[in-house]
Amino acid sequence: MAYNYQYPRAALTVDCVVFGFDESELKVLLIQRALDPFKGKWALPGGFVRVDETLDDAARRELAEETGLENVFLEQLYTFGTVNRDPRERVVSVAHYALVKLTDHKAKAATDAANAQWFPISKLPKLAFDHADIVAAALARLQGKVRYQPIGFELLPPKFTLSELQHLYEAILEAGLDKRNFRKKVLGFGLLMPLKETQMAGRHRPAQLFRFDADKYEKLKKRGFNFEL
């Protein structure tokens, strides 16, 4: 690898596909652009990487600045580097995806991120740049990952019912799941702790609440345990 300063450099950004789950729908958080190009268009939250921060740090900083979100599940997805992604100059973007609990975010949404809005994944508006490609890649990754890693819990509140969990998986995988088989499988992992509370909701039988045991998950993961759905 030779060093060479004579060439112009690409600009480096991070973009984030933020997933949330609410009312049986998978949603994505978008920002309305204030400046050209694509002024007024919806886009992914993101921005420039500073020379003194890692890619992960940059993604978290932009997320906090533009949406008020902090301490979320965040992973690098893919780096998008086609030459004309940006109409002005060469910009390479390291895309990430994040999973957030919508319940946490709702309070902050009004304050920090007036121009941020959740859209159902099936009804996204036209997006700026190649952001539609990035969302597609993120969804594919989420669908793949959810099959063998229990990351779905990042999208649910700390206490949830098995029905809510099943609806989440059905929304992500875009497929119906058998109730009995689903419960058998997820309870079999031993990562769901039943709480003493139940969730009362309207005119029907209340449901058992569970929480996800993250400590136990970490221990089992280290032993190479398999969480394939």
Place this chain on the structure above:
Amino acid sequence: MAYNYQYPRAALTVDCVVFGFDESELKVLLIQRALDPFKGKWALPGGFVRVDETLDDAARRELAEETGLENVFLEQLYTFGTVNRDPRERVVSVAHYALVKLTDHKAKAATDAANAQWFPISKLPKLAFDHADIVAAALARLQGKVRYQPIGFELLPPKFTLSELQHLYEAILEAGLDKRNFRKKVLGFGLLMPLKETQMAGRHRPAQLFRFDADKYEKLKKRGFNFEL
């Protein structure tokens, strides 16, 4: 996303983990560095991304320049962006991994890439920068990918025996496989075409040669066929 030219920019490179397979061993192609830092140390082939080429193009160009390899299987792996990867300045590297048929490469090795050398994955020298991390990530990816996509053929000559294929998978997965179950499974995919030739090798029964049917694979892949090992 706001544009801002006032900050210094990170330099952007690509690096490639090139895998090969020979004599029952998985190998990685390394370059001996001619310049400081890490002068004389072994490193991954790679270099700067130009403003008028995609990341994929950059990786292929560097591979051709430094190792003489062309038309190889190449995929983006992960982008490494810790702040002090490079002792001189901020450098973000988009890592790729490549799979090559060693038989193809051997002829070229002497001419194009005098300072390139294959190392068994289990006996790598100390590497420059964070290249050891990159190799580890590439190996993990290869091990994961090989379970559900028939990419192993990229590492074998066009004609190969089932024993060679099994040894390859054993080398990648670092695990022994049952001969009968392995043959049953891979032949069951219907992607291996038996040739009329056999491979004579030394003092034992000659083995049936096969070739991988890439066209058939593409067709089945589009229909969502599952190639899980």
Place this chain on the structure above:
DNA sequence: TATTAATAGTGTATCATTAACACTATGTCA
């Protein structure tokens, strides 16, 4: 207070897949 509506919760039987296992076949070389 009996009925209805709405979701929670539960078990079994069949089918498909995976895992374990050992011997015969065919060539070369001494």
Place this chain on the structure above:
DNA sequence: TGACATAGTGTTAATGATACACTATTAATA
């Protein structure tokens, strides 16, 4: 022609996946 080295081949048992239907509990209402 016997020894050696690798190729090639099926069956059984265990495990995991799939398909499937009814009862239980609550709130609302008649």
